[in-house]
């Protein structure tokens with residue numbers, strides 16, 4: 565695989581940006597490589613600056629559920645851009661995107677759009693504190709909720725990749741307001757509420773934890789959280805930045821049928837442009853400025869071009885059968901690889917939900933919390949490299965999941981599975 569141009573661009577980028585990147589995981593550190601600079605994407609494919617072609621399973625880390633440069637998204641964005649890029653005043657496009665979401669998610673009455681997932685979660689935490697008049701929040705080890713101070717406490721994603729459990733620069737006093745519990749552990753939750761009774765504003769969780777492996781929770785854990793929160797006057801906060809519009813239009817909330825008080829979205833909601841959102845029932849959202857005392861704002865919030873991309877993408881997702889077909893095609897891919905790994909006796913499994921999969925070099929047990937993950941990522945490093953050489957692009961970290969898009973046809977997935985099996989055989993021998 566030629567990497568001459570990417571390597572030269574990376575050398576230049578290192579002069580301009582810390583680590584040569586604008587988001588840490590992109591630096592390829594955890595796979596001992598250097599990043600590929602991507603020139604373009606179309607459907608299920610991306611091309612790098614050296615003209616290597618890849619079947620892409622990163623999908624910009626989740627947003628591109630329709631694949632790259634989807635025609636409906638492209639034309640809606642161009643149409644919006646033709647009318648100007650930003651006004652700092654309301655546009656009808658905000659109403660349209662909100663209607664698409666709210667008419668299909670009856671547990672939320674109102675939304676606020678932001679420009680990233682981090683911003684949505686950070687703002688909604690403030691809302692939870694403002695609404696309840698309490699300070700403490702509960703999060704789970706192995707869930708990532710963006711990089712705001714309150715939530716960068718033993719978080720997953722890029723952080724685990726670098727072997728840190730939190731970030732420098734966060735005052736101890738902030739961290740003390742965040743209680744971190746192990747996933748899938750009812751006793752820990754009960755103990756926490758016993759100890760901090762009447763102090764907990766909310767319990768935040770990725771209902772499908774997918775930023776630090778894919779830590780699918782046992783049936784009943786989310787229902788249990790719902791009951792505990794209700795009993796203690798704390799809000800249940802589902803961070804659906806990855807799972808929202810991914811496993812179902814109504815996200816994990818629809819998938820599991822457990823109703824949170826607050827929900828946050830990001831990634832897919834913006835159709836590949838920067839959008840986040842948080843929502844709740846109207847009595848909770850009434851706390852948000854200008855209706856209420858919880859302040860939150862954004863110069864580019866509800867940006868019309870970004871709204872247009874979201875509208876076009878969510879319109880496609882709302883068509884009947886979309887999610888069934890996503891799941892069917894994903895299994896076509898993962899079942900074939902898993903059957904091969906099993907037949908060969910490899911300690912290897914693709915863990916799957918909806919159109920998300922995660923590569924686990926361990927087939928012996930269900931992995932539900934972060935300490936269950938084997939920290940030796942040697943297998944992933946070798947597989948990542950072997951796949952790049954065979955024209956398959958994965959996000960460069962063994963803790964990150966892969967995403968199948970609507971552009972990954974049966975035929976493309978067949979080819980991808982064959983390459984995957986070939987790469988697996990090569991690294992296992």
Ligand SMILES: *Cc1c(COP(=O)(O)O)cnc(C)c1O
Nearest residue numbers: 680681682708709710803805806
């Ligand atoms: C990606 C992600 C975030 C952060 O969103 P950004 O847009 O990267 O700021 C927060 N929560 C979850 C669950 C995510 O997957």
